[in-house]
Amino acid sequence: KEYISGRRLSYTNPFRFLLSLSIIYFLILSINSEFESFNKFGSANKRPFIDLNTEFNNLEFENEAERKIALAQIDSLKLNKYLKNTIDQKDSMVLANPKLYFNQIDTNGLTDRFFKKIDFFNTTIKHDTIYYFDESTEKFGIPSTRENKMAFNLANSLVEIEKRPGTFLNTLFSKLPFTTFFFLPFFSFFIWLVYIRKKYTYTDHLIFSFHNQSLLFILLIVSNLLNAVFNFSSEGLFILIFAFYLYKAMRNFYQQGRVKTVIKYFFLNTIFFILGIIAITILIAQSVFTY
Structure with missing residues (x-):
């Protein structure tokens, strides 16, 4: 409220602050992740087709007779030969x-x-x-x-x-901070529509959403640090804290009753998730085309 009213010297710029926090958060995620280990599942380390006999040999059977019956059935289907021939025939054409x-x-x-x-x-x-x-x-x-x-x-x-699927996932994660930064202006348009009767401008709603998103990243960063130190998962707790905070923030900022705030709270969160799925889909498509 003070930032919007013009008293801005005491506060950090919400746009730069959010971008910095998102970069820090996704950097922590990429450091702690094991995406590069997924490269072992890449095509360079895999057989060109599934050897069903080998896969069945790795399974556990009650007795040897049961194993032989299963392998005989696989051999009778000739799936190995069919799969290999299908792949080879398509490529040769x-x-x-x-x-x-x-x-x-x-x-x-x-x-x-x-x-x-x-x-x-x-x-x-x-x-x-x-x-x-x-x-x-x-x-x-x-x-x-x-x-x-x-x-x-x-x-x-x-x-x-x-x-190299693991390397691709790391590349995808490196783009998420900027995706978040450019995603919020679209979401703020819906906030403006929901609170269109309020005196706030679109920029005011944008600043409000940037402040809230910044808090979410702060909580997630703290959660990751706690997880690393104490070796347990705390993301769910901190997301619940943020969910309660967001409701209180909407109540205090827009000065509306509980019923109206709850209705708008669930509506805007639904819009947020829909827009988030669209943004991630666009990001994945763009990453695939430019990888």
Whole structure:
């Protein structure tokens, strides 16, 4: 309230403060995380297809007779051979005559065509050592269109993610602070709509949401420090504290009754989660395209 009323010299800028806190919080998360360990599940460390016999040998059976019956049933289905042949057949169709295969899929509808192009580039990148889009245009005579380049870039990113999923998750986390910073202005628009009869401007609502989000990051940072020191999980407790604080903040800032505040509290939190899911979806899509 004092910051909005103009007494700002005694207080830190809420926008810089939130950005600093979010960077600190996600930095702590990335340091404490074990995302890089997920790289062992990448395609470079995996078999090209599932060996069902090996997987069954790792299972526990009551007796040897039961094991033999299960393995015999797997062998009778010929799933190993079917899976391997299916993969090899698809790849060989692409690699046998890439130019002809690409020209055939280029006549399909937009959605079907785009996804088949991604699959085409995925195969050529893996098996034909294509590293750049210009290489594919020269080698296979593929038109240098925006659609083709987008399909290639997405396929190339998916191949890299498949190789190193842990590194991709670390990259994704590094972008979250800025996503949070740019997400709140959209959310503040809904606060302005809900409290449109109040004297506050859109900027006032934005400052209010930035202050609240800053407190959430402070609580989560403290929670992570406590977890590291005492080796227990306290995030749920601190989120409950923030949930109660947010209700009190709305009551004190907007000066409305309990019933109205509770209704607006649940409505705005629902909007917050919906916008959050949209923002994360956009972030993941953007990260995949640019990885």
